[in-house]
Amino acid sequence: AQSVTQLGSHVSVSEGALVLLRCNYSSSVPPYLFWYVQYPNQGLQLLLKYTSAATLVKGINGFEAEFKKSETSFHLTKPSAHMSDAAEYFCAVKASGGYNKLIFGAGTRLAVHP
Amino acid sequence: DTEVTQTPKHLVMGMTNKKSLKCEQHMGHRAMYWYKQKAKKPPELMFVYSYEKLSINESVPSRFSPECPNSSLLNLHLHALQPEDSALYLCASSQSFVEARTEAFFGQGTRLTVV
Secondary structure, eight states, rough: OOOEEEEEEEEEEETTTTTTEEEEEOOOOOEEEEEEHHHHHEEEEEEEESSSSSSSSOOOOGGGEEEETTTTTTEESSSSSSSSOOOEEEEEEEESSSSSOEEEEEOOEEEEOO | OOOOEOOSSSSEEEETOEEEEEEEEEEEOOOEEEEOOOSSSSEEEEEEEEETTTEOOOOTTTTTEEEETTEEEEEEEEEEEOOGOOOEEEEEEOOOOOOSSSEEEEEOOOOEOOO
């Protein structure tokens, strides 16, 4: 079975500071991993995905994530936070070769202050 | 066009009403999904349609009835809902349900309030 753990339900950073949102996964088969962002009262938007090609994945809005198999992690980073990055971020996993259900983590709310 | 369009954006309904949520995509995707999202929680999968056939029902109460009239449209019919069914209902689509590497595209959601 697959699962995702997002460490830290709330993260607060200053504008211009590094953003680091943590995601650890559990999967018995090679996983596919996704980061989604949700702005208030909106749907989910895909930031980036890992599908077993490059381990460092670049996404939209300056975000990137690195797949580390040894650490079962897929942390999301952005070098310099912007006020517009304030949102809810969800890490999600799907298992290859079978049941194609997207399993979400609990989410991390990112606050950016001036 | 990479959009999933949901209507209405907001819906208030009484417990005896019948209403429908609509979802449309024109990306040629063959899998469509309904999710329910409560406040401060991740989305929870309700139904999956693959090639217009219901593939997954996550033990959803029968007061929620999905329908997929064609490959571009997905409806969710609502009847005799309870106040605890109030939530954001999200529609999503993906190229394939079988191919796990494909990402899901989400609509903006319908904010449902049951009074």
